[in-house]
Amino acid sequence: MIDTALPVSRPPERDVNPLLEGLREARIPQPCAIVIFGGSGDLAKRKLIPALYALASDGLLPPGFTVIAAGRTHISDDEFRTAMRADVARYGRVELRADVWDGFAEGLRYVTFGHDHDGLEPVARALREADETRGTAGNRVYYFSVPPSAVLPLADGLAAAGLNHEPDGSFVRVIVEKPFGRDLATARELNRRLHDVFGEDQIYRIDHYLGKESVQNLLVFRFGNGIFEPLWNRQYVDHVQITVAESIGVEGRGAYYEEAGALRDIVQNHIMQLAALVGMEPLSNFRAETVRDEKVKLLRAIRPIHPDDALSLTVRGQYGPGWVDGEQVPGYRGEPGVATGSVRETFVAMKIDIDNWRWAGTPFYLRTGKALPKRATEIVIQFRRVPHSPFVGHAALPAGLVPRDAIDPNLLVVRIQPDEGITLRFSAKVPGQALRIRTVNMDFMYGSAFLKESPDAYERLLLDCMLGDPTLFARVDEVEEAWRICTAILDGWRAHPPDPADFPNYEAGTWGPPEADEFIRRDGRVWHRP
Amino acid sequence: MSHAAFVVRTMHASGPRDVGRSLDALHQEMVHSADGLPYVRLTVLNVVAACIDDHDAELATNVLTSIGARHPARVIVIHAHPNDDEESIEADVSLQRTSLGKHDVYTEVMRLEVHGEPAYHLTSIVQPLLIPDIPTDLWVVGSPRLVQAFSDDAVSLCDRIILDSGAFQSPAVTLRRIATEYEHRRGRLTIGDIAWERTRPWRELIAQAFDPPAARAWLQRVRSLRIDSLGDRPSAQAWLLAGWIAARMGWARGAEPIVMGAVPEPLESSGPVCLVSMSLAAEDDIRMLEVETLEGALSIVSDVTGGHVRRTMPYRVPDLVTVMARLMDEARDDPLYPEAVTRAAALAR
Numbered sequence: 107m108i109d110t111a112l113p114v115s116r117p118p119e120r121d122v123n124p125l126l127e128g129l130r131e132a133r134i135p136q137p138c139a140i141v142i143f144g145g146s147g148d149l150a151k152r153k154l155i156p157a158l159y160a161l162a163s164d165g166l167l168p169p170g171f172t173v174i175a176a177g178r179t180h181i182s183d184d185e186f187r188t189a190m191r192a193d194v195a196r197y198g199r200v201e202l203r204a205d206v207w208d209g210f211a212e213g214l215r216y217v218t219f220g221h222d223h224d225g226l227e228p229v230a231r232a233l234r235e236a237d238e239t240r241g242t243a244g245n246r247v248y249y250f251s252v253p254p255s256a257v258l259p260l261a262d263g264l265a266a267a268g269l270n271h272e273p274d275g276s277f278v279r280v281i282v283e284k285p286f287g288r289d290l291a292t293a294r295e296l297n298r299r300l301h302d303v304f305g306e307d308q309i310y311r312i313d314h315y316l317g318k319e320s321v322q323n324l325l326v327f328r329f330g331n332g333i334f335e336p337l338w339n340r341q342y343v344d345h346v347q348i349t350v351a352e353s354i355g356v357e358g359r360g361a362y363y364e365e366a367g368a369l370r371d372i373v374q375n376h377i378m379q380l381a382a383l384v385g386m387e388p389l390s391n392f393r394a395e396t397v398r399d400e401k402v403k404l405l406r407a408i409r410p411i412h413p414d415d416a417l418s419l420t421v422r423g424q425y426g427p428g429w430v431d432g433e434q435v436p437g438y439r440g441e442p443g444v445a446t447g448s449v450r451e452t453f454v455a456m457k458i459d460i461d462n463w464r465w466a467g468t469p470f471y472l473r474t475g476k477a478l479p480k481r482a483t484e485i486v487i488q489f490r491r492v493p494h495s496p497f498v499g500h501a502a503l504p505a506g507l508v509p510r511d512a513i514d515p516n517l518l519v520v521r522i523q524p525d526e527g528i529t530l531r532f533s534a535k536v537p538g539q540a541l542r543i544r545t546v547n548m549d550f551m552y553g554s555a556f557l558k559e560s561p562d563a564y565e566r567l568l569l570d571c572m573l574g575d576p577t578l579f580a581r582v583d584e585v586e587e588a589w590r591i592c593t594a595i596l597d598g599w600r601a602h603p604p605d606p607a608d609f610p611n612y613e614a615g616t617w618g619p620p621e622a623d624e625f626i627r628r629d630g631r632v633w634h635r636p
Numbered sequence: 637m638s639h640a641a642f643v644v645r646t647m648h649a650s651g652p653r654d655v656g657r658s659l660d661a662l663h664q665e666m667v668h669s670a671d672g673l674p675y676v677r678l679t680v681l682n683v684v685a686a687c688i689d690d691h692d693a694e695l696a697t698n699v700l701t702s703i704g705a706r707h708p709a710r711v712i713v714i715h716a717h718p719n720d721d722e723e724s725i726e727a728d729v730s731l732q733r734t735s736l737g738k739h740d741v742y743t744e745v746m747r748l749e750v751h752g753e754p755a756y757h758l759t760s761i762v763q764p765l766l767i768p769d770i771p772t773d774l775w776v777v778g779s780p781r782l783v784q785a786f787s788d789d790a791v792s793l794c795d796r797i798i799l800d801s802g803a804f805q806s807p808a809v810t811l812r813r814i815a816t817e818y819e820h821r822r823g824r825l826t827i828g829d830i831a832w833e834r835t836r837p838w839r840e841l842i843a844q845a846f847d848p849p850a851a852r853a854w855l856q857r858v859r860s861l862r863i864d865s866l867g868d869r870p871s872a873q874a875w876l877l878a879g880w881i882a883a884r885m886g887w888a889r890g891a892e893p894i895v896m897g898a899v900p901e902p903l904e905s906s907g908p909v910c911l912v913s914m915s916l917a918a919e920d921d922i923r924m925l926e927v928e929t930l931e932g933a934l935s936i937v938s939d940v941t942g943g944h945v946r947r948t949m950p951y952r953v954p955d956l957v958t959v960m961a962r963l964m965d966e967a968r969d970d971p972l973y974p975e976a977v978t979r980a981a982a983l984a985r
Contacts, residue, residue, distance in 0.1 A: 123852050124884040125843035128972040134844045165841060168848060169938060169945040205933050205948045241945070243850070275849070 135572035137170040138277070139233055139242045143260055144251030145175025145216065146186075149283075154249065155190045156198035157564035162210040163200045164561075166569060170240035174232045176219040186216035199562050213240060221259040223266040230267055244276030247571055254285055258299050265303040272308075279571055281310045284375050285366065286580070289596055290589040297582050310571045311580040315376045315483075317563030317570075320526035322578070324383050324485070325397075327520070327528065334518075335388060337489065340468040344515060347471045347486040347634050348380050351478040353430050355614065356452070360443030368454045369592055372474040376483075378405065378588035379580065380522070381470055384485055385460055394577040398584060405587035407462040416598020421622045423453030425477040428614030435477060435614045447606040451599075452476040455622040457629075458591065471626055473633065477614035482636035483522035491515045497541055514545045517634070526560075646730040652761050655746055658729040662744075679744070681964070682772040684762050684794065685713045686785070692777040695956075697747060700775075703961040704743030705734035710767050713747045716755035723752030725761065759789040771795045773828070773964070779804045786817050791825060798963060801977075802831035802910065807872035808984035811879075815981035818974050826969040831872040831910075832976065833959050837934060837951055838877060838911060838927060845925055845938050854940040858885065859919035864897035864912040870984070871898075873910045879980025880972060889982060910953075929953075 140158070142150050155175075161167050175186060191211070195202045213236075217228040236242040248264065250257055261280070264270045272278045282300070287293025300309055315321055328335060337343070350372050356363040363371070382401035389396055411419055426437035438444055438452050453475035460470065497508040517531040528550045536542040570578055611619040617633065626633055645665060647658040685696035693715040700711045725748060732743045746765060754761060766772055774794035776785040784790065785797060804810040817825055846852055861881055865874035874896060882892045899912050913928035925938045934951040937944070954962070 123843065123846045123855070124886065125839070125846055125855075125881070127884065128970075129840055129843055134847050137848050163950060165837075165844065165947070165949040169845065169851075169947055201950075203933070203950050205930070205935075206950055209946060209948045241848070241850070243848075 133569065133573060134166055135168050135569070135574075136245055136277075137168045137240070137242050138245035138247060138572055139172035139174055139236045139240075140247040140249060140568070140572070141174045141176055141229055141233070142249045142251055143176050143219065144249075146177030146179050146181070147251055149251045150175060151190065151193040152197045153562070153564045154251065154568070156194050157562050157568055159194045159198055159202075159207070159210055160200045160562065160565050161569055163203070163206050167210075168572075170213065170236075170242055172213040172215065172236040172240050172242055174215045174217060174229060174236070176217050176229050178218065180218055181216055183214070183216050187211045187214050190214065199565075221256065221263040223263060226263050226267040226269065230269060233269070244273045246276075246278045247568075248278070248280045249568075250280060250282050257282060258296065261300055261303045270303050270308075277308075277574060278304075279308050279310055279574070280304055281312050281568075281571055283312055285370055286311055286375070286585045287589060288365075288370065290586060290593040293586055293589045297586070301582075306582055307576070309582070310567075310576055311582075311585060312567055313375050313379055313580055314563040314567065315522070316379060316578040316580075317565075317567040318522060318526070319560040320520065320522045321380070321383065323526075324520055325389070325392075329388055338487075339464045340466055342489055343468050344488045344490045345469050345471060345629075345631060346381075346384060347473070347488070348377055348384070349482065349484055349486070349634070349636055350376055350380075350474040351480060351482045351617075351636060352474075352476050353478060353481045355425065355435055355438065355477045356441050356444070358442060360438075360441040362443075363438075363441075363452070364444055364448060364450050367451045368474050368476065369451065369595060373454055373456070373472060374588050374592045375580070377472050377474060378591070379584075380483075380485060381405075381408075381458070381472065382584070384487075385465055385470070387464070392577070394575060397577050398581045402581070402583050402587060404460065404462075405584060405591075407460050407465075408587075408591055409459040409461050411458075411591060411594040411598070413594050413598035413601060416595045417602055419458075420454060420456040420595055420599075421619060421625045422451040422599065422604060423455075423475060423612045423619040423622065424448070424450065424609040425452050425475070425612055425614045426610030428477065428616065430477055430479065430615040437610050437614065438476075439610065449604045449606055449609050453478075453612060453618045453622070455618065455625055456595070457625075469629070471631070471633075473618070473622065475612075475618050478617060479615055480636060481524065484634075484636050485520040485522070486634040487518040487520075488631075488634070489516040489518070497543070508541065508543050513543060519634070521636075642733050642735075643730050646728055649727040649729055651725050652764060655727045655729055655748070655765060658727075659744060659746070662729065662731050679708050679710055679767055679770060681707060681709050681770050682766045683709045683711050683775060684766075684772065685711065685775045685777050686758070686780070687713060687715045687777045688780045689778070690715065693747065696775065696777045697745060699957050699960055701732045701734075701743050701745060702957045703964065704732060705741045706961050707964045708741050709743060710765075711743060711745045712762055712765055713745070714758055714762065715747070715749050716758060717749065717751045718753075718755035720751040720755075723754055725750050725754055759793050762793060773798055775799075775960075782810070782813050786813075786825075791821070796826040796828055796969070798828040798830070798960075800830035801876070802834070802872040804872075807870070807875055808981075811872060811875055811977055811981040811984055815978045818978060827973065827977075828963045828966075828970075829876070829973060829977070830956070830959055830963070832876050832970070832973050833963050834910065834954070835873050835877050835880070836962075837949070838914065839880060841927055841934055841936050841947075841949065842881075842914070842916075842925070845936060845940070851938070851940045854918065855885070857918040858893075858916050860893045860895065860917045861914070862895040862897060862917075863914045864899050865910050866899050866901045866912060867910075868900070869898050870896040871910045872980075875980040875984045876976055877911065877914065878983055879978070880976040882983065883975045883979040884972075889979075892983060894983065 142154055144150060158173060191207060215232050217232050219225050219229050233246060237244055250260060252260060270278060287296045382404045386400040386404040389400060424438050428435060439446055439448055455473045458470045491510060492513055495508055495510040495513055513533055519529040521527050530548045531545050533543050534546045536544050567578060645662055647662060649655045649658040683700055687693040687696055693713050696713050727746055727748045730745045732745055734741045750761060772794045773796050774790060775798040801810045801814060846855055863874045863878055865871040878894050915924055915926040917924045925940055927934060927936045932950060932952055934949045936947045
């Protein structure tokens with residue numbers, strides 16, 4: 107044994123962790139407690155608890171980390187732990203290990219709650235206990251996994267109980283799920299009242315799309331490569347398509363969907379966020395406010411849609427019975443909770459114009475729908491055709507003359523899900539004496555390139571919130587700008603409701619109503635087939 | 637992490653020029669193969685594995701083809717026989733395919749047996765076989781004499797030298813040699829050390845324990861560090877961990893409060909298991925932080941913030957394939973390594 111024990115001569119500074127400096131993968135929050143309101147619900151058991159367990163398994167949670175699940179049903183801590191253990195085993199990304207689970211479960215509590223001061227006392231008590239016994243130091247994250255109608259009462263209740271305050275040196279943050287309102291007016295009201303209780307820097311509006319690796323990679327792709335950004339503008343891009351296709355129907359959420367519809371459910375949040383990321387200007391740095399400022403600038407540049415133009419700039423659809431994945435599925439009107447004469451849209455196609463120097467004259471086509479042939483989310487950048495084909499009218503080329511229009515334009519396809527990756531389509535000569543040109547794809551598959559399992563979007567976002575990094579969360583002005591566009595469309599649709607006899611207008615398992623194809627064909631373009 | 641690779645085709649070659657021609661021929665065959673799948677060449681780096689015996693050459697070939705799917709490479713495994721009288725360069729050139737669902741990834745493997753005088757001029761053999769414009773790693777497999785690995789020729793050939801400071805008979809001598817090279821080459825040397833990479837989970841866990849502000853203050857009161865490793869003397873991993881902590885904590889040279897312990901190895905081979913436990917203690921020994929290996933897990937027990945907290949992370953001592961894949965994830969030098977190895981070398985004197 108070698109003993110070199112001598113006194114320490116130069117201790118590290120008090121507020122510095124010298125051991126963390128230079129480490130490449132250490133991102134760990136301060137000790138904190140997360141309170142999941144709606145803790146016995148579906149999101150908690152399928153996503154949130156498994157995501158937190160995966161973080162624990164990866165060693166990314168702080169010592170003393172505590173989860174307080176607050177629900178309506180009366181169950182004990184032990185019953186809750188037993189149920190969550192089974193859910194983590196069933197839905198989790200990482201293998202359940204007894205020793206890791208035991209450590210995680212030590213900090214797992216369940217309490218029943220109500221929205222008022224008294225109803226929140228069990229939560230307050232559990233938080234105090236966590237501070238005293240687990241060292242969570244007053245740091246809290248509240249996850250509102252509750253129905254939209256319960257968000258404001260819960261926020262008010264937290265304020266009444268004094269649970270929204272951040273004592274010196276500690277943090278209180280709240281994660282709010284979409285929908286962030288039903289239109290611009292209700293979104294503003296929701297934000298105003300949330301701001302009565304929490305500062306904007308405490309509010310984390312979650313859109314799980316932004317937690318996906320491929321969405322984050324979009325920024326790296328754009329701003330980490332020198333060759334694409336010079337082409338990323340009206341000079342070279344003919345148009346952009348963003349598709350969020352779902353093969354499932356409303357799956358028992360008919361009542362919710364009757365209130366929401368595809369525009370509110372997908373376009374206002376997911377698609378507008380993707381459009382902002384695709385279209386925004388280059389970043390000067392990767393700070394949260396810089397990223398969000400640039401997204402807002404893009405959203406503000408989207409040309410306002412007058413309600414009278416809503417019909418000409420959009421196509422609505424609703425699915426009828428059909429076949430998806432080899433299974434017969436009912437039409438939307440056959441779903442539980444849906445009115446027999448419902449005219450709620452399950453499909454939207456629309457065009458937006460962006461009035462700025464970069465994108466003027468280059469439209470963005472947006473599309474989303476339920477009961478489409480496959481689940482796919484992708485962004486397609488279609489470049490302009492070659493200005494001239496040299497492969498025509500030459501005697502030396504007797505066969506396979508190729509006019510300009512026969513040369514397919516280049517496409518850059520960013521697949522968000524599934525099979526995250528990027529494909530570049532370009533033209534190549536088919537080997538042989540004749541001059542024949544065909545398109546080939548150069549594929550980058552995220553999974554096969556790195557062979558490393560990506561963290562689930564909720565893992566990323568929960569960790570970011572605990573770390574106080576709001577980059578991948580929507581800020582108040584982003585939400586309101588997106589509503590500005592969508593509310594005008596909703597107003598136009600309300601003024602011109604569809605004839606119930608016109609719906610359904612597409613069969614489940616098809617790519618939407620024929621009007622959607624005609625809509626883009628009028629501009630001399632076609633939808634990319636995911 | 638690793639995926640099974642299958643040899644698609646092998647050709648034998650004699651002499652370096654024949655090696656290149658054989659590889660071209662293999663590619664042509666693949667392009668014209670009739671399986672209907674596109675043949676895509678994707679190569680992200682050259683890896684030259686320098687070996688001194690058959691066992692090491694076999695090991696290097698297996699490891700590098702196993703990670704070929706994650707790091708598609710041109711692999712050149714050289715087994716030098718400098719003491720042979722007869723001069724010859726014999727090679728087996730093969731394409732190895734790893735299937736990933738719909739996609740195939742190919743690794744080009746050249747295994748060279750170099751006999752006689754040419755074995756003293758390996759750089760001239762390797763240089764023409766490298767794919768230009770991509771990084772080159774030189775992996776010094778096993779425990780050869782480091783003088784050749786750190787020769788000017790070898791250093792100029794590659795962007796990084798990969799070695800395992802834990803593979804050598806004397807960790808102290810090896811660490812000092814590495815530290816000397818760093819000092820001598822002043823920023824012109826990049827090393828990937830397998831032993832250092834194996835300490836990474838420990839370093840992360842220890843660092844995370846001090847991230848809460850309340851715990852940071854406790855760092856000022858640290859008065860002793862103890863590290864135990866398997867074997868009859870402190871291992872390279874143990875010295876590197878100690879060197880890292882001493883350097884990061886700003887402990888004065890020669891005044892480090894460190895106790896290094898060695899735990900006898902069990903009868904059955906423990907493989908790459910090396911670090912056993914680490915503890916930091918305050919002067920009163922009341923508050924401590926301990927990290928230890930348990931069955932399939934790393935456990936950290938801390939009472940530095942007043943509450944007794946235990947965290948357990950799944951941890952399997954990674955095999956060589958996993959460690960190499962992880963090293964290759966990071967093409968750049970680890971900025972912490974030079975100061976850690978320099979300090980470790982000083983501690984191990």
